[in-house]
Amino acid sequence: MIGIIMFFVALVMLLFGFPVAFTFGGVALIFGVFAEGWDMFAFMPFRIQSYMENTVMMAVPLFIFMGIVLQKTRLAEQLLEAMGKLFGSVRGGLAISTILVGSLLAASTGVVGASVVAMGLISLPVMMKYQYSKSLACGTICASGTLGQIIPPSIILIILGDVLGIPVGDLFQAALGPGVVLIGCYILYIVVITWLNPELAPAIPYDESLGTRSQQIRDALKAIVPPLALVLIVLGSIFSGIATPTESSALGGVGAVVLALIYRQFSWKMLFDSSLETVKVTAMVFAILMGATAFSMAFSYTGGDYIVEEVLLNLPGEKWGFIILAMIAILVLGFFIDFVEIAFIIVPILAPVAEALGINMVWFAILIAMNLQTSFLTPPFGFSLFYLKGVAPRSVKTFDIYRGVVPFILIQIAVLVSILVMPGWYGMD
Amino acid sequence: ADGKVYRMKMAETWNSNFPIFGDAPREMARLAEEMSDGRLKITIDSANKHKAPFGVFDMVRSGQYDLGHSASYYWKGKVPNTLYFTTMPFGMTTPEQYGWFYYGGGQALSDKVYGKFGLRSYPGGNTGNQMGGWFQKEINSVEDLQGLKMRIPGFAGEVMAKLGAKPTNIPSGELFTALERRTIDALEWVGPSLDLRMGFHKIAPYYYTGWHEPATELQFLVNDRSYKRLPADLQVILKSAMKLSAYNMYIQSYHESAENWATMKQEFPNIEVKTFPESVMKAMYKANEELLAEKAAEDPLAKEILDSQAEYMKKARVWTNISDRAYLDSLDNLAD
Amino acid sequence: MFLVSLERTLGRYSLWLGKLSAVLLLLLLCNVFYDVLMRYAFNDVSIGMQELEWHLYAAIFLLGIPFGLQTGGHVRVDLFYERLSLRGKAWIDLVGTLVFLIPFSLLVGWYGVDFAREAYELGETSGDPGGLPARWIIKSVIPVAFFSIAISGVGMILRCINAIRGVSSDGFDHDPIQH
Ligand code: NA
Ligand code: NA
Numbered sequence: 013m014i015g016i017i018m019f020f021v022a023l024v025m026l027l028f029g030f031p032v033a034f035t036f037g038g039v040a041l042i043f044g045v046f047a048e049g050w051d052m053f054a055f056m057p058f059r060i061q062s063y064m065e066n067t068v069m070m071a072v073p074l075f076i077f078m079g080i081v082l083q084k085t086r087l088a089e090q091l092l093e094a095m096g097k098l099f100g101s102v103r104g105g106l107a108i109s110t111i112l113v114g115s116l117l118a119a120s121t122g123v124v125g126a127s128v129v130a131m132g133l134i135s136l137p138v139m140m141k142y143q144y145s146k147s148l149a150c151g152t153i154c155a156s157g158t159l160g161q162i163i164p165p166s167i168i169l170i171i172l173g174d175v176l177g178i179p180v181g182d183l184f185q186a187a188l189g190p191g192v193v194l195i196g197c198y199i200l201y202i203v204v205i206t207w208l209n210p211e212l213a214p215a216i217p218y219d220e221s222l223g224t225r226s227q228q229i230r231d232a233l234k235a236i237v238p239p240l241a242l243v244l245i246v247l248g249s250i251f252s253g254i255a256t257p258t259e260s261s262a263l264g265g266v267g268a269v270v271l272a273l274i275y276r277q278f279s280w281k282m283l284f285d286s287s288l289e290t291v292k293v294t295a296m297v298f299a300i301l302m303g304a305t306a307f308s309m310a311f312s313y314t315g316g317d318y319i320v321e322e323v324l325l326n327l328p329g330e331k332w333g334f335i336i337l338a339m340i341a342i343l344v345l346g347f348f349i350d351f352v353e354i355a356f357i358i359v360p361i362l363a364p365v366a367e368a369l370g371i372n373m374v375w376f377a378i379l380i381a382m383n384l385q386t387s388f389l390t391p392p393f394g395f396s397l398f399y400l401k402g403v404a405p406r407s408v409k410t411f412d413i414y415r416g417v418v419p420f421i422l423i424q425i426a427v428l429v430s431i432l433v434m435p436g437w438y439g440m441d
Numbered sequence: 442a443d444g445k446v447y448r449m450k451m452a453e454t455w456n457s458n459f460p461i462f463g464d465a466p467r468e469m470a471r472l473a474e475e476m477s478d479g480r481l482k483i484t485i486d487s488a489n490k491h492k493a494p495f496g497v498f499d500m501v502r503s504g505q506y507d508l509g510h511s512a513s514y515y516w517k518g519k520v521p522n523t524l525y526f527t528t529m530p531f532g533m534t535t536p537e538q539y540g541w542f543y544y545g546g547g548q549a550l551s552d553k554v555y556g557k558f559g560l561r562s563y564p565g566g567n568t569g570n571q572m573g574g575w576f577q578k579e580i581n582s583v584e585d586l587q588g589l590k591m592r593i594p595g596f597a598g599e600v601m602a603k604l605g606a607k608p609t610n611i612p613s614g615e616l617f618t619a620l621e622r623r624t625i626d627a628l629e630w631v632g633p634s635l636d637l638r639m640g641f642h643k644i645a646p647y648y649y650t651g652w653h654e655p656a657t658e659l660q661f662l663v664n665d666r667s668y669k670r671l672p673a674d675l676q677v678i679l680k681s682a683m684k685l686s687a688y689n690m691y692i693q694s695y696h697e698s699a700e701n702w703a704t705m706k707q708e709f710p711n712i713e714v715k716t717f718p719e720s721v722m723k724a725m726y727k728a729n730e731e732l733l734a735e736k737a738a739e740d741p742l743a744k745e746i747l748d749s750q751a752e753y754m755k756k757a758r759v760w761t762n763i764s765d766r767a768y769l770d771s772l773d774n775l776a777d
Numbered sequence: 778m779f780l781v782s783l784e785r786t787l788g789r790y791s792l793w794l795g796k797l798s799a800v801l802l803l804l805l806l807c808n809v810f811y812d813v814l815m816r817y818a819f820n821d822v823s824i825g826m827q828e829l830e831w832h833l834y835a836a837i838f839l840l841g842i843p844f845g846l847q848t849g850g851h852v853r854v855d856l857f858y859e860r861l862s863l864r865g866k867a868w869i870d871l872v873g874t875l876v877f878l879i880p881f882s883l884l885v886g887w888y889g890v891d892f893a894r895e896a897y898e899l900g901e902t903s904g905d906p907g908g909l910p911a912r913w914i915i916k917s918v919i920p921v922a923f924f925s926i927a928i929s930g931v932g933m934i935l936r937c938i939n940a941i942r943g944v945s946s947d948g949f950d951h952d953p954i955q956h
Contacts (some may be wrong), residue, residue: 297838
């Protein structure tokens with residue numbers, strides 16, 4: 013019972029506007045000490061250490077650094093503007109470019125914090141400069157930054173592989189189809205919505221003073237090359253075995269500095285300032301993780317995991333009823349609980365039932381992964397939402413972000429349903 | 442016996458549904474509860490709850506948990522002498538090691554090491570002989586080990602390093618990709634019982650036989666104060682449940698290895714099982730001996746443990762040779 | 778006036794931690810780059826250097842948190858907060874800091890001391906070949922960071938009091954991160 017009360021108290025407390033990280037920590041403290049005593053907090057250093065030793069999370073500061081250097085040297089802006097121009101009169105060109113860049117980042121990391129923040133730094137200012145609707149811009153960034161979850165390599169797939177005992181390679185392969193479909197749907201959505209309502213995302217105006225149309229396209233192509241080369245270095249180093257996905261983020265950071273040198277944008281001050289800002293953003297991401305780990309500690313040690321277990325054990329024992337209710341349960345829990353907790357608390361309860369019902373476990377894992385990805389976007393506890401808020405200009409309000417992600421959440425649910433109904437189409441029978 | 446119910450909390454190093462390793466503590470808790478007619482209740486927190494897979498030693502020591510299920514060699518960085526109670530390269534086989542632990546003085550030495558920290562350690566289940574690992578390239582000579590990037594942690598990694606190999610840290614989630622893309626050349630995990638689910642057989646052609654972990658024993662850690670709070674009959678029940686579940690895990694590992702190896706071989710008939718050539722084995726043996734001599738010279742208790750193991754193994758191996766080995770050898774070529 | 782200058786002193790400490798982290802981040806970048814280069818080009822791996830990566834990364838994010846607090850870098854759900862007056866914001870921050878932030882960070886810091894001391898007393902080292910010794914150093918970053926968060930919290934309280942008394946509105950008007 014305490015767990016449920018804790019959620020609602022945290023919800024109300026968050027609305028007061030005190031920093032999210034410490035609201036989580038404080039609520040955990042009050043409920044934890046009340047129900048279990050001070051000693052429960054002796055677990056905190058161990059939990060913190062598990063983040064310290066989690067070298068996969070090292071991609072967070074490194075990718076953020078890459079993003080900030082690209083942003084400070086204006087190379088990222090050039091990339092997006094160039095791509096926007098290439099799409100010419102297509103409305104929403106910048107949003108589509110953002111989705112494409114987000115997909116590339118997703119293919120190089122599975123750490124959502126890193127991609128959402130990098131995208132927020134890189135493309136939000138550009139979209140705002142060209143009068144995009146704030147909520148459309150924010151929704152696009154959160155959704156494409158979160159693609160890192162489903163597009164391999166991905167942390168959630170690695171965890172699910174571990175929990176369900178499925179080779180990670182199989183999951184990575186199975187996730188590709190749904191990932192590509194999702195990207196396609198996002199782009200389609202942008203095209204349709206901007207066609208219906210041009211105000212949302214105006215085309216980049218054609219400026220004659222910059223030369224002829226074909227010359228502008230040539231310039232645009234030229235501007236795309238360097239940052240794209242950078243992304244290719246990151247991806248290429250993973251595929252050729254030069255670096256692990258985590259290490260590739262450092263290559264990206266070094267590459268960004270090299271680009272700055274080549275384009276004569278480098279200075280020691282730029283380097284240090286980029287580093288200092290990276291520290292600030294990284295601290296924001298990890299403070300939330302520290303607060304959230306305290307919160308989930310208090311939740312599970314005060315018996316919350318048993319409540320969840322109780323509910324799930326009462327799901328129906330027939331295939332479609334089970335799957336649909338399990339998906340709804342995960343989606344609802346995803347509003348509140350961290351995906352790692354869900355993967356470890358809930359999935360082990362569901363797995364044996366699914367297996368007994370003869371459900372294809374790879375398919376089941378992909379459904380869960382899609383579902384958990386959505387949990388990053390669902391207000392009010394959506395990590396992607398927090399991360400974007402952390403780097404957005406002051407004029408972007410929390411509500412803009414909440415409103416912006418709604419259509420993308422609906423798209424994800426639609427794709428989820430399509431995987432549910434037509435597994436064969438995705439190669440999972 | 443009074444009717445009072447005693448509750449103990451156990452932290453395990455594994456995640457909640459890790460097969461085999463995680464089955465042992467659950468079996469132990471079930472046995473303890475049933476044997477005590479419900480008077481001894483043990484709840485298990487997995488690593489995904491306490492988030493400290495390698496903090497089990499500290500948490501049981503401080504009393505945050507009464508019991509732990511882990512492996513002794515994980516504490517080597519904290520207490521060097523814990524290294525010797527899991528398995529040693531070129532060391533005893535599982536039955537030999539159980540003989541040493543229960544009848545050859547092993548338990549007393551373990552108490553000497555762990556007692557200082559208010560802890561007791563008991564066998565927690567054996568994986569049996571572990572495989573030498575998955576390799577992308579063949580090892581035909583010691584030269585082939587030069588610069589070989591391999592995920593092989595702990596003491597065995599030190600042995601390999603002495604021969605010029607390069608032990609490499611890769612997070613377990615990235616191991617598959619790292620081996621597939623040849624960021625590393627080789628890795629060791631456990632054996633077919635647990636390797637199957639990692640999928641390494643799909644990406645690496647050579648599966649080498651073991652040398653470095655012939656008898657990996659997990660451990661039950663017990664906080665001494667918690668233990669002494671139990672009435673005498675429950676103490677006996679706890680110890681019996683630990684012993685029985687440890688034995689059970691050994692048999693389960695054997696069974697799962699046989700089953701999973703059959704599955705792997707059926708799916709991927711081209712997997713080549715290889716044994717390191719004699720020259721490589723000799724070089725590794727020598728490196729191992731030198732490292733052990735260093736450890737013995739540094740610490741008298743280490744020397745005592747190593748001497749005790751060496752002496753016991755000498756005796757036990759003679760018996761192994763004229764029993765199991767002689768039997769298996771005598772069966773060779775019978776079918777031809 | 779004393780409160781204002783005390784607040785600035787505490788602020789300088791947090792800023793210093795941020796700058797330290799920024800230097801560590803650049804070192805981390807070099808460290809990872811070096812490790813990849815050595816492994817790929819020269820087939821050489823050092824577990825010690827690999828472990829240094831997570832030592833640096835951990836110190837960066839931990840020591841960055843008080844810095845983020847000082848510079849307004851932590852995310853708020855500002856559906857209502859943004860509409861409040863300066864005094865209203867100051868009251869929320871004051872109560873939040875006193876009830877949530879300071880007790881939480883002191884408690885974690887307190888248990889962090891035991892955690893680091895344990896590693897020191899055991900002389901804990903890495904268990905892997907060629908790994909780093911003296912684990913207590915990186916473990917003690919936990920208490921240092923959390924006590925520093927508490928110190929930053931004291932600075933925040935002073936800022937709130939100054940704002941409520943109308944002495945100074947410092948610290949309520951931070952630039953967002955990238956501009
Ligand atoms: Na990804
Ligand atoms: Na959520």
